[in-house]
Amino acid sequence: MTPIELLKSYKGKVFxxxxxxxTKWLAPTVIDASEGRIVFEFTVRxxxxxxxxxxxxxxxxxxxxxxxxxxxxxxxxxSFYTTINNTIDYFSVAKAGDKITAETQIIKKGKxxxxxxxxxWNPDHTRMIARGTSNLFKxxxxx
Amino acid sequence: MTPIELLKSYKGKVFxxxxxxxTKWLAPTVIDASEGRIVFEFTVRxxxxxxxxxxxxxxxxxxxxxxxxxxxxxxxxxSFYTTINNTIDYFSVAKAGDKITAETQIIKKGKxxxxxxxxxWNPDHTRMIARGTSNLFKxxxxx
Amino acid sequence: MTPIELLKSYKGKVFxxxxxxxTKWLAPTVIDASEGRIVFEFTVRxxxxxxxxxxxxxxxxxxxxxxxxxxxxxxxxxSFYTTINNTIDYFSVAKAGDKITAETQIIKKGKxxxxxxxxxWNPDHTRMIARGTSNLFKxxxxx
Amino acid sequence: MTPIELLKSYKGKVFxxxxxxxTKWLAPTVIDASEGRIVFEFTVRxxxxxxxxxxxxxxxxxxxxxxxxxxxxxxxxxSFYTTINNTIDYFSVAKAGDKITAETQIIKKGKxxxxxxxxxWNPDHTRMIARGTSNLFKxxxxx
Numbered sequence: 418m419t420p421i422e423l424l425k426s427y428k429g430k431v432f433x434x435x436x437x438x439x440t441k442w443l444a445p446t447v448i449d450a451s452e453g454r455i456v457f458e459f460t461v462r463x464x465x466x467x468x469x470x471x472x473x474x475x476x477x478x479x480x481x482x483x484x485x486x487x488x489x490x491x492x493x494x495x496s497f498y499t500t501i502n503n504t505i506d507y508f509s510v511a512k513a514g515d516k517i518t519a520e521t522q523i524i525k526k527g528k529x530x531x532x533x534x535x536x537x538w539n540p541d542h543t544r545m546i547a548r549g550t551s552n553l554f555k556x557x558x559x560x
Numbered sequence: 561m562t563p564i565e566l567l568k569s570y571k572g573k574v575f576x577x578x579x580x581x582x583t584k585w586l587a588p589t590v591i592d593a594s595e596g597r598i599v600f601e602f603t604v605r606x607x608x609x610x611x612x613x614x615x616x617x618x619x620x621x622x623x624x625x626x627x628x629x630x631x632x633x634x635x636x637x638x639s640f641y642t643t644i645n646n647t648i649d650y651f652s653v654a655k656a657g658d659k660i661t662a663e664t665q666i667i668k669k670g671k672x673x674x675x676x677x678x679x680x681w682n683p684d685h686t687r688m689i690a691r692g693t694s695n696l697f698k699x700x701x702x703x
Numbered sequence: 704m705t706p707i708e709l710l711k712s713y714k715g716k717v718f719x720x721x722x723x724x725x726t727k728w729l730a731p732t733v734i735d736a737s738e739g740r741i742v743f744e745f746t747v748r749x750x751x752x753x754x755x756x757x758x759x760x761x762x763x764x765x766x767x768x769x770x771x772x773x774x775x776x777x778x779x780x781x782s783f784y785t786t787i788n789n790t791i792d793y794f795s796v797a798k799a800g801d802k803i804t805a806e807t808q809i810i811k812k813g814k815x816x817x818x819x820x821x822x823x824w825n826p827d828h829t830r831m832i833a834r835g836t837s838n839l840f841k842x843x844x845x846x
Numbered sequence: 847m848t849p850i851e852l853l854k855s856y857k858g859k860v861f862x863x864x865x866x867x868x869t870k871w872l873a874p875t876v877i878d879a880s881e882g883r884i885v886f887e888f889t890v891r892x893x894x895x896x897x898x899x900x901x902x903x904x905x906x907x908x909x910x911x912x913x914x915x916x917x918x919x920x921x922x923x924x925s926f927y928t929t930i931n932n933t934i935d936y937f938s939v940a941k942a943g944d945k946i947t948a949e950t951q952i953i954k955k956g957k958x959x960x961x962x963x964x965x966x967w968n969p970d971h972t973r974m975i976a977r978g979t980s981n982l983f984k985x986x987x988x989x
Contacts, residue, residue: 436611439619467629468579469701474643475625476582479618486610486617500617501930501959501981503648504790506818506838508811525794525831530930530983532792532834545811548818550836552792552930552981554959558612644787644816644838647933649961649981651954668937668974673787673840675935675977688954691961693979695787695838695935697816722897725905753915754865755987760915760929761908762868768904772896786903789934844898 420493424450432457436490440483445519453523455488458540461515471510472517472546478505481535481549484519488533489553495560498531498553505549509539516540529555563636567593575600579633583626588662596666598631601683604658614653615660615689621648624678624692627662631676632696638703641674641696648692652682659683672698706779710736718743722776726769731805739809741774744826747801757796758803758832764791767821767835770805774819775839781846784817784839791835795825802826815841849922853879861886865919869912874948882952884917887969890944900939901946901975907934910964910978913948917962918982924989927960927982934978938968945969958984 424432427447435441445457459480467473482503489498511517521535531553537546567575570590578584588600602623610616625646632641654660664678674696680689710718713733721727731743745766753759768789775784797803804824811818817839823832853861856876864870874886888909896902911932918927940946947967954961960982966975 437616438607438609439616442607464581464585466581468633469640473580473582473622473626474629474646475622478621478625478646478648479616482618482621483616490611497612500650502650503617503621503646504836504933505621505646505648506836507643507645508813508816508818524834525792527794530794532794548810550790550792554983647790647979649979651956651959651961667977670937673937675937691953693933693935697840723902724893724895725902728893750867750871752867754919755926759866759868759908759912760932761911764907764911764932764934765902765904768907769902772903776897783898786936788936789903789907789932791907791932791934793929793931 420491421450421452424455424491435487437483437486440487443480443483445484448518450491452492453488455484455491455521457484457519459517459519461511461513461517463513466513471512474507477507477537477547478503478549480519480537481505481547482551484521484535485533485551488521489531497556497558497560499556501552501554503549503551505547507547509544509546511539511546517546563634564593564595567598567634578630580626580629583630586623586626588627591661593634595635596631598627598634598664600627600662602660602662604654604656604660606656609656614655617650620650620680620690621646621692623662623680624648624690625694627664627678628676628694631664632674640699640701640703642699644695644697646692646694648690650690652687652689654682654689660689707736707738707777710741710777721773723769723772726773729766729769731770734804736777738778739774741770741777741807743770743805745803745805747797747799747803749799752799757798760793763793763823763833764789764835766805766823767791767833768837770807770821771819771837774807774809775817783842783844783846785842787838787840789835789837791833793833795830795832797825797832803832850879850881850920853884853920864916866912866915869916872909872912874913877947879920881921882917884913884920884950886913886948888946888948890940890942890946892942895942900941903936906936906966906976907932907978909948909966910934910976911980913950913964914962914980917950917952918960926985926987926989928985930981930983932978932980934976936976938973938975940968940975946975953979
């Protein structure tokens with residue numbers, strides 16, 4: 418099974434088969450997956466909150482970075498990509514028990530660099546919670 | 561006790577008294593704390609890793625955002641601050657069990673906005689692992 | 704004439720009527736303008752180049768910031784917006800004499816904050832040259 | 847003369863000998879230059895203003911990107927560096943005729959990547975106007 422086929426086989430289920438321990442901790446449910454675009458759903462957990470009992474910005478940032486990483490992995494390339502930087506902009510909140518959706522796609526793919534974007538939405542897609550981008554670099558490290 | 565006195569009372573110990581559930585999950589040890597500058601130490605845990613068994617960039621981003629939030633809380637102001645955006649740049653790695661140090665300070669404090677920075681270092685301060693900045697906005701929400 | 708009507712009246716022409724001296728210096732041609740979305744075209748000038756004779760990243764950044772500012776002005780609101788931060792990612796090049804297109808839109812508009820994006824493309828929209836975002840804050844300063 | 851010696855020879859004078867046409871247009875005065883750290887002064891010109899008659903954020907962004915580029919050039923390396931991204935945070939204003947100082951330094955230098963920072967200050971260094979960072983990549987393109 419290719420990485421993208423693996424992801425697709427988890428559609429509607431928690432993706433508990435990631436090679437990334439932190440992805441497992443985040444426990445995303447696969448909503449959709451195709452080459453260069455994946456949609457994951459997360460349930461906001463009590464330990465993810467800030468003092469105002471909203472989802473902590475650090476967790477939102479972690480989710481954005483992680484889903485972009487999983488999307489790169491799903492490309493099935495031979496080389497590892499390393500993240501150069503992340504930018505995250507915060508717009509709205511989510512509470513414990515809320516579901517949030519992370520929609521991730523490649524904006525630009527060059528020979529060495531990839532620029533990817535992830536948007537976090539509420540489930541009915543009426544309110545964007547956060548948005549982030551990453552620049553990634555194709556290393557010479559083989560998988 | 562003021563917030564900064566509270567933090568200082570945890571010097572050398574895990575700060576397990578935060579009003580932030582996610583800060584508790586990260587379990588920082590207070591190394592140093594003064595107004596507008598705090599230094600925390602973290603131990604990289606197995607669930608914090610990426611597929612290459614290095615600290616996951618998402619966790620690094622979460623730590624940076626969280627420590628900046630704790631520093632803002634330590635100012636003891638009446639109003640909550642909200643994070644507008646984060647920028648994180650990645651330079652190096654850490655492994656499970658490694659200790660990492662997060663040094664956080666205010667770069668610019670205006671009436672409504674604060675710009676803060678956090679650097680993540682290895683313990684002997686010879687290798688910078690990542691660096692992030694946040695813009696924060698003073699809300700009218702009282703604590 | 705409202706600001707957006709003013710912009711529309713310059714469709715196909717250089718917008719030489721801006722209240723911004725720097726916008727005048729950049730000399731954009733209005734391709735399209737509607738509320739919260741404008742498209743401008745620029746011709747790369749010799750003084751805009753870097754040592755490799757490509758458009759200088761600083762000029763690209765300046766264009767992105769400027770077009771986002773013009774879009775905010777075109778909303779015709781009573782208050783000035785101030786830019787909190789810019790993020791610019793570079794993907795490709797342009798040469799002296801080349802035309803480039805800046806497509807700008809609002810991603811999120813709240814009561815106090817706006818998040819806007821600008822993409823720079825080559826004229827036939829086959830190659831993205833750069834992309835930037837800004838967070839803006841509605842000041843109490845009246846126009 | 848090495849690039850850094852060239853820069854030093856312009857101390858107190860406008861650096862009008864840059865291989866970058868846009869640097870020439872910005873007309874920086876060299877205040878200080880050493881390996882990996884340069885300080886330039888600029889005079890805010892009428893065409894650099896925004897509608898509020900303050901220095902335009904786009905010009906500030908352009909200056910930050912340009913001075914970082916000049917610092918990289920001053921390293922005298924054989925290869926060209928390309929800018930991956932810029933981040934600029936805005937804090938304060940400057941008026942036409944004001945002098946502003948751009949202090950630029952390398953934060954992290956790896957084999958392939960450099961992370962650099964530029965701060966814009968008023969002349970007596972009491973007020974930071976803006977601050978920016980760039981990630982740069984060492985290309986295989988030889989000078």
